[in-house]
Amino acid sequence: MLQLNYIRENRDEVVERLAVKNFKQVELVDEIISLDEQRRKVQNESDSIAAEANSSAKQIGDLMRQGKKEEAEAIKSKSATYKEQVKEMTDKLEGIEQELQGKLLQLPNLPYKLVPAGVTPEDNEVVLEHGSKPALPESALPHWELAAKYDIIDFELGTKITGAGFPVYKGKGARLQRGLINFFLDEAAKVGYREVQVPMLVNEASAYATGQLPDKEGQMYHVTNDDLYLIPTAEVPVTNIYRDTIVKADDFPIKHCGYTACFRREAGSYGAHVRGLNRLHQFDKVELVQIVHPDNSYETLEEMNLYVQSLLQKLNLPYRVLRLCGGDMSFTSAMTYDMETYSAAQQRWLEVSSVSNFETYQANRLKVRFKNEDGKTQLAHTLNGSALALPRIVATLLENNQTEQGIKIPEVLVPYVGFEYID
Known part of the structure; x- marks a missing residue:
């Protein structure tokens, strides 16, 4: 299986070398790059939400220890949706990764520079x-x-x-x-x-x-x-x-x-x-x-x-x-x-x-x-x-x-x- 980072960083070379192998579904290369961008974006969003959830949990703990129960409950109420958001992002990420893996499996290996072009x-x-x-x-x-x-x-x-x-x-x-x-x-x-x-x-x-x-x-x-x-x-x-x-x-x-x-x-x-x-x-x-x-x-x-x-x-x-x-x-x-x-x-x-x-x-x-x-x-x-x-x-x-x-x-x-x- 081709390495994702290589495809992302060498898109034109990948397309050119796949042509030597007479591979026709070159659109898969751009689909893979697009899915990878989506994956990275969703991962960043998920990480941000998780970071906010962790920060809120720390705040709630600090406020409770200070006896500021009312303020702690307000933040707790506000952060109640974090868990649901993280699960939603995790499910979305799994779907993207599964689709990405499926497309990567459809790409053949790239031919070496000495491989002659040809079909039969x-x-x-x-x-x-x-x-x-x-x-x-x-x-x-x-x-x-x-x-x-x-x-x-x-x-x-x-x-x-x-x-x-x-x-x-x-x-x-x-x-x-x-x-x-x-x-x-x-x-x-x-x-x-x-x-x-x-x-x-x-x-x-x-x-x-x-x-x-x-x-x-x-x-x-x-x-x-x-x-x-x-x-x-x-x-x-x-x-x-x-x-x-x-x-x-x-x-x-x-x-x-x-x-x-x-x-x-x-x-x-x-x-x-x-x-x-x-x-x-x-x-x-x-x-x-x-x-x-x-x-x-x-x-x-x-x-x-x-x-x-x-x-x-x-x-x-x-x-x-x-x-x-x-x-x-x-x-x-x-x-x-x-x-x-x-x-x-x-x-x-x-x-x-x-x-x-x-x-x-x-x-x-x-x-x-x-x-x-x-x-x-x-x-x-x-x-x-x-x-x-x-x-x-x-x-x-x-x-x-x-x-x-x-x-x-x-x-x-x-x-x-x-x-x-x-x-």
Whole structure:
């Protein structure tokens, strides 16, 4: 959530930067500023009435002690309305604050200065491309056919048990999943991330704090009887570890990694482009979360970007890095890099990771703060990234590494899975 004082003091800049994000409801900015002025005015009036009431009470006490009962009763009669006026002002203030909060929640995060203007994924900026696209024979199969050929992923069985988008991994397919998860967790530990195992259900306060609510309510599975939400990513529970917390500046950077299953309704997702593992309702992912000093957050973003690239390099996957344009970024992000691997059998790029800096947007909702050198409390910056999401990584590994002997496993994964080929 944007900070109110920043909106008030930088109105024109806020409007200009929201335009980069293709945000159309810019009138909300002036409505928020107007409501804030009303709030401050009502608060001042309420404070004045309360001060008068306190002054009158002191006068009445002094007069009673002096035996001037008649004068005291006169002031008491005059001040009888103060309590009613204060309640009226308090109710009015609560109404304004509620409306103000509702409008603040409708404003997305402001894009960073390096974010390109644009509306669709076609407007994203290609930062770099790494590796050669493998040349496969005409007989090469897409991953969903390879999965059936080697009996390692069963999409129909998952549909029978639950529904479309919930595959069953079998044999070497299950071991590949487990091996990738352990590989990603071990690599994260090597660069200083502390592993945490977190719940896969969160309450409404947690989903609100990281920005999933109210923006992504329709994409989340809701357990209505308990009013809990299945997590769309480990970002939600891991970041909420620090909700309502004043952290120590000496502890920066705070680095966590965590593996969870992730659940997304993905309403309206149909067609060949979401076939097989390309888009699922349940999938596995290792997530990185950092909480850092505001001065260092963009340096940290670049570091996380390079780290995710290093994983793709170790898996020998061709990839490219995109800097997302304003219109293609998430509601909460200030800047995002997407990493895409090239699927040779499908002959297209598949997104496998997003790494984002949220600046103070999440921290303001979470109330994650620290004390700066002056001893004043200040909001931290939060970042997260996928390292990595498994489905499209598996899809690319299967497709790009298919040979006559079988599907060759990248060398770094062999100790984790215990075999060199899926055959």
